Amino acid sequence: MHISDGVLPVGAALASGAASLAIAAWSARRIQGEELPKVAVVTASFFVASLLHVPLGPTSVHLLIPGLVGVLLGRAAFLAIALGLVLQSLLFQFGGLTALGANALMMGIPALICGWLFQTFKGQARKRQVLVGGLAGGLGTVFSGLILALLLATGGEDFFGVARLALLAHVPVVAIEALVSAFTVSFLLKVKPELLQARDALHRES
Amino acid sequence: MTEAPIFRRTWPCALLLLSLLWCGPAAAANQPPVADGPALDTACGETLAGLQTQQEELARDIRRLHRELAALREDLTQPGLNEILGxxxxxxxxxxVAFFVMGRKNRGPGKD
Incomplete structure (x- = not known):
């Protein structure tokens, strides 16, 4: 799910670029020093995840994991995703430089939403945390598809048509990502639960 | 009336002559091809069949090359290990670098 160069109208591309720059700057300011290694590792995972092709019938789909990035990083997720996308577009020509802002919004905003959802609803019980983590991980790609449809609608595409197509194509991805996220959360809960505590969550700030 | 038998005799003779004249050269001209015809035809047919099979093989090879070229092009768009590790x-x-800068900032300027 990448928007290519020249698909969006110039105005929408510029606006989404400016918006994602602003959000990335905000996201970067929220990161604390001790978090940086975690952010770096998750960014690298995000960067590599879209190269893992899962064979599916005649075609293959690849993971996107915005939801998992959001669950793990909270507000730093946007910066991580923007950086991963910059490198992907520079090194692999995934998407294009002019569509970078739109792509960052498409993946970053779901990450922020999913991070917030996870921190808000995770509760205390282990099972519930795993469940919410898996749900948030799966929802990330769903939100990405919706934002993709919204962005393409600015270029005159039919919102519902694009949204249905994008969501249908990504049903297996959503399922796989939900599983991967649930597994990751359950593993981290066992091994290093403090990684899942958002130190920058809104309701913990005081 | 005395001429009638002569006439009657010359008339087939003329016909015979005419037919000889008519058919002679044609038959003479036709004779050699009729003799070599089957051999030449089979030679031509063999060459033609050979050419056709060759052409088919070439077309098949070219199609295969096209497919391989397309696959190669597809492979080239996939990022390699070097780019991923990079x-x-x-x-x-x-x-x-960010960690380093933050560490310096936290320590504060002039404290080192």
Whole structure:
């Protein structure tokens, strides 16, 4: 799910670029020093995840994991995703430089939403945390598809048509990502639960 | 009336002559091809069949090459291991620099 160069109208591309720059700057300011290694590792995972092709019938789909990035990083997720996308577009020509802002919004905003959802609803019980983590991980790609449809609608595409197509194509991805996220959360809960505590969550700030 | 038998005799003779004249050269001209015809035809047919099979083989080979070319082009768009590792290196390096800068800032200027 990448928007290519020249698909969006110039105005929408510029606006989404400016918006994602602003959000990335905000996201970067929220990161604390001790978090940086975690952010770096998750960014690298995000960067590599879209190269893992899962064979599916005649075609293959690849993971996107915005939801998992959001669950793990909270507000730093946007910066991580923007950086991963910059490198992907520079090194692999995934998407294009002019569509970078739109792509960052498409993946970053779901990450922020999913991070917030996870921190808000995770509760205390282990099972519930795993469940919410898996749900948030799966929802990330769903939100990405919706934002993709919204962005393409600015270029005159039919919102519902694009949204249905994008969501249908990504049903297996959503399922796989939900599983991967649930597994990751359950593993981290066992091994290093403090990684899942958002130190920058809104309701913990005081 | 005395001429009638002569006439009657010359008339087939003329006909015979005419027919000889008519058919002679044609038959003479036709004779050699009729003799070599089957051999030449089979030779031509063999060459033609050979050419056709060759052409088919060539077309098949070219189609295969086209397919391979398309697959290669598809492969080239896929990022290789070098680029992936390079990207991971970039990410870790950038965060390393950020970590360093943050560490310096936290320590404060002039304290070292």
């Amino acid at each position: 990207g991971i290196g970039y990410i870790l390096g950038l965060f390393g």
